[in-house]
Amino acid sequence: MGSYLKTVIQNLLKGPSTDPYPFGKTFEPKGLRGKIRFNSQACVACRTCEHVCAGNAIRIKEAEDKSGLHFVVWHNTCAFCGLCEHYCPTKAIRMTADYHTAHSQAEKYNYVEQGFIKYVPCSCCGKPMIPVAAELLALAYKETANVEFLAQLCERCRPGNRLRKEE
Ligand code: SF4
Ligand code: SF4
Numbered sequence: 114m115g116s117y118l119k120t121v122i123q124n125l126l127k128g129p130s131t132d133p134y135p136f137g138k139t140f141e142p143k144g145l146r147g148k149i150r151f152n153s154q155a156c157v158a159c160r161t162c163e164h165v166c167a168g169n170a171i172r173i174k175e176a177e178d179k180s181g182l183h184f185v186v187w188h189n190t191c192a193f194c195g196l197c198e199h200y201c202p203t204k205a206i207r208m209t210a211d212y213h214t215a216h217s218q219a220e221k222y223n224y225v226e227q228g229f230i231k232y233v234p235c236s237c238c239g240k241p242m243i244p245v246a247a248e249l250l251a252l253a254y255k256e257t258a259n260v261e262f263l264a265q266l267c268e269r270c271r272p273g274n275r276l277r278k279e280e
Contacts, residue, residue, distance in 0.1 A: 146193040147211040149186045153228030155205035158182050158243045162197035162206055171197060179241070181231040188214060188224045203249060235267035237274065242267035 132139050163171045170190035174183050186197075186206075197206045216224050232241035250260040250271075263271050 141210045141212070145210045145212060146195050147209045148188055148214070149191060149197065149226050150207045150209050151184060151186060151226050151228045152205045152207070153184065153230050155203045155246060156184065156228070156230055157203055157205075157245050157249065158184075158230055159202060161200045161202065165196040165200050167194045167196055168192035176229075179232075181229055182243070184228045184230060186226040188226065189216070189221060203246070233265075235270055236265040237270035238267060240267050240269070 158173060160173055163173050168187075168190045170187045170192070172183075172185045172187075174185075175181075176183055193208070195208055198208050230243055233244050234240070235242050245264055247260045247264045250263050254260060254263060263274065266274055
């Protein structure tokens with residue numbers, strides 16, 4: 114009886130040994146695949162993520178006024194497989210360690226990660242185009258020094274102007 118009481122007192126003093134979540138902070142396992150984060154500045158709208166998405170959670174759709182592309186990831190359809198992050202050539206998609214996915218039914222249509230990729234006019238032909246980061250062009254046109262200039266051109270004007278300098 115004495116040792117039993119001792120154990121009870123010891124345990125009472127130690128406090129709960131179970132995880133305090135959801136009332137307190139809990140641990141995040143290393144490598145946890147949580148909610149997607151999207152960076153519209155880095156996206157080149159190649160649609161690879163939409164194509165490989167196991168959960169059919171990604172939609173890339175042109176805006177009604179044709180000013181750019183809406184990008185949406187539905188968190189409650191995402192299967193956290195990580196394929197989008199793996200195949201994105203520009204690292205525009207990142208998986209975070211945020212695993213908090215509970216939400217009310219009323220919130221289900223707002224439970225998204227989204228961004229807008231605004232078209233810019235090509236400085237050569239004027240056609241609306243998706244901006245491409247100069248860093249990416251530097252990878253594609255290794256021998257060309259004027260990537261800042263090429264970044265202002267659409268994919269049709271770029272090859273013919275790759276050796277030209279900005280005027
Ligand atoms: S993690 Fe998988 S299911 Fe989720 S958005 Fe990316 S590809 Fe789709
Ligand atoms: S997020 Fe990545 S894979 Fe998806 S469209 Fe943009 S650049 Fe392509």
